[in-house]
Amino acid sequence: MDRKTIAIAAILGATGIMLGAFGAHGLKKLIEPEQIATFDTGVKYQIYHALFLLFVGTTSMLTQKAKKTILTLTTVGVFFFSGSIYFLSCNSLFSFDFKTIGFITPVGGLLLICAWVVLFLQIMKQKQ
Secondary structure, eight states: HHHHHHHHHHHHHHHHHHHHIIIIIIIITSSSSHHHHHHHHHHHHHHHHHHHHHHHOSSSSSSSHHHHHHHHHHHHHHHHHHHHHHHTTGGSSSSSSSSGGTTHHHHHHHHHHHHHHHHHHHHHHHHO
């Protein structure tokens, strides 16, 4: 589980950096500055959660069950939250209206919050 968690952290981190560079350079002439700022929000949250998973994968403070739960919540959460933000911020570039799937953004955010709550609860369960 730890190896898988660290591997997903690495993938999220690498793609986050690629998307950040694309947003900063490739999208400048294609979308408005406000949309680029929105795109950047998705990148930031993806990178934050890549680092979060890196911690989860390397700590001995969590059970394997908790790690699996956090990995699932975080992976789906980043996909929903950041992924939807990427498409929504670039909506003008596509023929499909991504506003129709905009409802998954807060669902992704809620999943990310749940991952952090699982971490908190697991830490609080431990004996000092």
